[in-house]
Amino acid sequence: MIKRDFPVGERPHHFLQDKVPLLKKILATPEDHGVLQNMIKGMPPSEVAYLIHYLDAPSRQTFIRLLKHDFDPEIVLFLEHDLRADLIALLSGTEVVSILNVLESDDALSLLASLESSQKSVVLSAMSEEQRKRFVDGLAYPESCAGRLMQQELVTFSKDWTLQESLDHIAGLDHVPHTLYEAFVVNSAGRPVGVVPLVQLIRGLRNSPVSDVMAIDFRTIPAQWNQEEVALTFRLYDLMSAPVVDGAGRLIGVITADDVIDVIERKATEDLLHMGRVHSSDFYRSAIKTSLARIHWLIITLMNTMLTSLVINEFQETLKNQVALTVLMPVAAAMGGNSGIQASTIVIRALATKELTSVNMWRSFFKEVRVSLLNGLVFGLALALVGYFWFDDYHFSIVLGGAVLFNMIWAGAAGTIMPVMISHFGYDPALSAGPLLTTTTDVIGYVLFLGLAKLFIG
Numbered sequence: 001m002i003k004r005d006f007p008v009g010e011r012p013h014h015f016l017q018d019k020v021p022l023l024k025k026i027l028a029t030p031e032d033h034g035v036l037q038n039m040i041k042g043m044p045p046s047e048v049a050y051l052i053h054y055l056d057a058p059s060r061q062t063f064i065r066l067l068k069h070d071f072d073p074e075i076v077l078f079l080e081h082d083l084r085a086d087l088i089a090l091l092s093g094t095e096v097v098s099i100l101n102v103l104e105s106d107d108a109l110s111l112l113a114s115l116e117s118s119q120k121s122v123v124l125s126a127m128s129e130e131q132r133k134r135f136v137d138g139l140a141y142p143e144s145c146a147g148r149l150m151q152q153e154l155v156t157f158s159k160d161w162t163l164q165e166s167l168d169h170i171a172g173l174d175h176v177p178h179t180l181y182e183a184f185v186v187n188s189a190g191r192p193v194g195v196v197p198l199v200q201l202i203r204g205l206r207n208s209p210v211s212d213v214m215a216i217d218f219r220t221i222p223a224q225w226n227q228e229e230v231a232l233t234f235r236l237y238d239l240m241s242a243p244v245v246d247g248a249g250r251l252i253g254v255i256t257a258d259d260v261i262d263v264i265e266r267k268a269t270e271d272l273l274h275m276g277r278v279h280s281s282d283f284y285r286s287a288i289k290t291s292l293a294r295i296h297w298l299i300i301t302l303m304n305t306m307l308t309s310l311v312i313n314e315f316q317e318t319l320k321n322q323v324a325l326t327v328l329m330p331v332a333a334a335m336g337g338n339s340g341i342q343a344s345t346i347v348i349r350a351l352a353t354k355e356l357t358s359v360n361m362w363r364s365f366f367k368e369v370r371v372s373l374l375n376g377l378v379f380g381l382a383l384a385l386v387g388y389f390w391f392d393d394y395h396f397s398i399v400l401g402g403a404v405l406f407n408m409i410w411a412g413a414a415g416t417i418m419p420v421m422i423s424h425f426g427y428d429p430a431l432s433a434g435p436l437l438t439t440t441t442d443v444i445g446y447v448l449f450l451g452l453a454k455l456f457i458g
Contacts, residue, residue, distance in 0.1 A: 016047060020054045027055075027062045036066055049078030064090055073099040077107055081114060088119055093126035100135075104178065105152040106259060109138040113148070146230050147223035149263065150244040150253030155183040157210050159193065164206040166196070179256045181240040185214050190250040192220060192243045220245045221255055227263045232354045234260045267352060270428065300435040308333075308442045315450035318457070324391055325453050328400050333445030335379060336407035340437045343368045343415030348429050351419060365416045372412025373405075380405035395456045403449035411441045 019039075026035050040048050048067075052060055052075075064087050067075075076084055076099060088096060100108040100123075112120060112135055124132050134152075141147030153175055157166045166183065170176060183201065185194035194214030204213045219237055221230055221244045233239065234257060244253040312319070312329075319325055347364070350356035356364055384401030388394055418437055419429035 016050050017054065019051060023051060023063075024055065024059055027059045027066075036063075040067075045072040045074035046078045048072070048075050052079060052083060060086070073102045074107075076111060077103070084111070084114060085116065085119075088115060093122040096123045097126045097131075105134075105138075105253075106150060109135065109148065113139060113143070141223065144227050145223065146221050146225040146227060146244055146255060147253075149227055149230065149259050150221075150223070150255050151177060151179075151259070152253050153177045154243075154251070154254045155180060156186050156251065157183055157196065159185050159187070159209075159211050159214075161210050162206065163201060163204045163208050163210065163213065166201060166210055167206075177254075179241075179258060181256065182254075184243050184251055184254070185210055186251055191248075192218070192245065192251045194218070195243070218243070220249075222247075223252060228267060228352065228354070230255060231260050231263050231267075270430065304435055304439045304442065307439065308446055311443055311446045312450070315454060318450060318454045322453065322457050324396070325399075325450070325457075328387065328396070329446065329449060331383060331400060332403035332407045332449045333442045335404050336411040336441035336445045337438055338411075339372055339375060339408045340411030340415035340441050343372065343412045344419055344437055347416050347419045351423050351429050356420070361420060365413070368412045368416040369409065372408045376405040376408035379408065398456050399449060399452040402452050403445065406448050407441060407445045410444055411437075414440055 023036075023039065026039065040051075052063060055063060060083070076087060079087065091099075096119075100112060103111065112123060115123065124135065127135065138148070138152075154177065155170055155173070157169065161169070170183075181198060183196045183198070184192045185196060187193050194211070194216050195218040196210060196214045200213040219233060219239065219242050221233065221242045223244050223246055230242075233242065234255075239257065241254050241256045243251050244255055246252050347356060347368075350364070380401040383404050384397035387396035387400040390396070414437055422436075423429040
């Protein structure tokens with residue numbers, strides 16, 4: 001790998017962006033394709049993947065075809081999901097297996113799991129029986145559990161070994177994990193009984209037994225745990241790695257902090273996309289695939305607006321008699337919608353970080369209701385004054401102020417309780433910040449506004 005020193009003021013993405021025009025020129029000129037190998041020689045796999053992301057679709061295909069027999073397999077790990085699928089589609093099952101053999105077990109399983117079913121079958125059929133069984137066992141774990149996150153390469157010691165014997169054992173291993181923070185001491189049943197930090201192993205007296213330096217106060221991660229629970233455990237106890245155990249308590253893998261960072265980033269991205277009514281990033285998909293992926297959310301939005309239109313239609317007579325109401329009509333719905341989004345955003349984050357549980361749920365609920373009540377009073381009063389001075393009629397004040405107040409109270413309550421309910425039923429609570437919450441605040445906002453108008457104005 002090339003040592004990279006960036007000039008003062010220059011950022012890594014600027015350095016890579018500057019290479020894109022030259023790269024496109026090389027790919028557009030067949031006789032210059034040999035230059036490509038020299039250009040990327042020694043570049044970290046993350047930088048090569050970054051360059052691939054910048055290319056347009058035709059240049060990207062050319063780049064991948066030229067590199068497929070001579071590139072660092074770790075490049076695949078840094079590619080966005082759709083671009084990774086494009087690369088894998090150009091490779092045979094045997095070529096994909098050769099990539100999996102080079103990667104760490106957790107990265108290899110993640111790559112295999114990301115493939116389409118047809119691609120996955122081809123790759124599995126190209127493996128040896130022993131290798132296939134290992135991957136099939138890994139894929140048997142639910143997608144979001146610790147078993148999918150763990151790395152099977154780990155270092156284990158016997159309690160009776162000396163530190164010198166332990167060091168000799170590491171030196172004799174065919175494959176040592178890239179991220180080795182701790183070794184695990186196991187008993188005859190394969191259950192972890194202690195943890196030896198690498199620094200203790202190096203600094204201790206060579207003839208000392210492992211039991212003298214091992215820590216017996218450590219946290220194990222059950223393989224069936226949800227990955228978000230794993231992330232919370234790492235945060236609570238400031239862990240760099242943790243052993244993963246099966247149902248019988250036997251050591252089967254290890255999770256490291258870099259894997260947990262990936263979980264946190266992925267969850268944050270999912271929540272952000274879901275709040276925007278998008279299930280996954282489609283930045284690199286074709287226009288047709290992107291359109292098909294987004295259309296169902298647009299259908300839900302259409303149904304929401306149609307429902308709102310039906311509500312307005314029920315109050316045609318009121319609107320006909322008081323045309324001025326159409327000027328103020330969207331205010332209550334808009335204020336309620338924004339109030340609900342504020343409440344649900346806080347609740348979704350609290351659910352994700354496990355700060356909100358059954359222990360403090362009702363306290364949080366009543367707090368958000370009180371906040372919405374206070375904000376509703378402030379804005380309800382302000383808009384009541386606007387309604388009065390605009391139309392010189394206190395009836396408009398009652399209608400607008402009351403609708404805003406009650407809809408904001410409802411929005412705060414719904415924005416708190418809906419994510420909790422959706423999470424309870426096993427769905428992503430970020431979805432509640434979208435069509436469900438918007439529909440209720442819109443419909444209730446218009447019903448309140450027009451209902452009060454019919455009652456007080458006629």
